[in-house]
Amino acid sequence: xxxxxxxxxxxxxxxxxxxxxxxxxxxxxxxxxxxxxxxxxxxxxxxxxxxxxxxxxxxxxxxxxxxxxxxxxxxxxxxxxxxxxxxxxxxxxxxxxx
Numbered sequence: 001x002x003x004x005x006x007x008x009x010x011x012x013x014x015x016x017x018x019x020x021x022x023x024x025x026x027x028x029x030x031x032x033x034x035x036x037x038x039x040x041x042x043x044x045x046x047x048x049x050x051x052x053x054x055x056x057x058x059x060x061x062x063x064x065x066x067x068x069x070x071x072x073x074x075x076x077x078x079x080x081x082x083x084x085x086x087x088x089x090x091x092x093x094x095x096x097x098x
Contacts, residue, residue: 015033021087021088021091026038048084049081049088050081053080
């Protein structure tokens with residue numbers, strides 16, 4: 001039998017990404033949220049950096065029109081995404097300087 005895929009709520013995904021961007025280690029988040037693999041965190045982070053937190057919502061089964069509207073981001077969402085990206089890049093720079 002195949003392994004059953006674990007589903008994560010939108011709120012869980014947002015919490016994990018925010019904590020990761022704040023500097024929490026991925027190994028700690030994997031344990032705390034019972035994630036199947038740390039790569040899940042990186043996938044969610046990349047989705048947020050590309051499309052804001054709306055990108056973490058499950059779009060399966062929605063109509064094309066709904067998907068189109070879900071992809072549109074408000075200026076606030078775009079601003080939040082850019083802030084996260086800057087925070088992430090600053091953390092990378094800091095780690096490289098050590």
